[in-house]
Amino acid sequence: MKAILSLLFIVWLAGCSEAQTINESKVPAKVVSSLHKMYPELKDYKWFLEDGNYEAEYHIDKMEAAVTFDTKGNLLETEKEISVKDLPPAIADYVSKNYSGASIKEASEITDANGVKTYEAEIKGKDIVFDEKGTFLKEEKD
Secondary structure, three states, rough: HHHHHHOOOOOOOOHHOOEEEOOOHHHHHHHHHHHHHHHHOOOOOOOEEOOOOEEEEEEOEEEEEEEEEEEOOOEEEEEEEEEEHHOOOOHHHHHHHHOOOOOOOEEEEEEEEEOOOOEEEEEEEEEEHHHHHHHOOEEEOO
16 A cells, blocks of 8 residues: 555656646736737637746647746747757758658747747657757757
């Protein structure tokens, strides 16, 4: 019984580290205000709490997009899904050399608050992150 309870606790802890959907009433007013200032026309979105920050996810032209703010409403980053063919060519080269036989399932362009762009390519349940020129930066579990 002790082993089962320990396992359940570990599973629960793992779930806590993932992004959690939250109601807008639990999002600080400064954060909600920042979203509406950036995107005054945006009506259909969902809030997530991830690593202490607030992320609003929405769709633009059937593509997923998100914007992340800190607790004070400061912009941290924007992310938008892009077509795999729109990734810098160096990324496809890297994937073919380092992930034999794998294909990129989804791609995203991420822009931080300073305007620095990075790209994510989803491969085999992992996000592979690249700089704006397509140079490999890191690998993250999905």
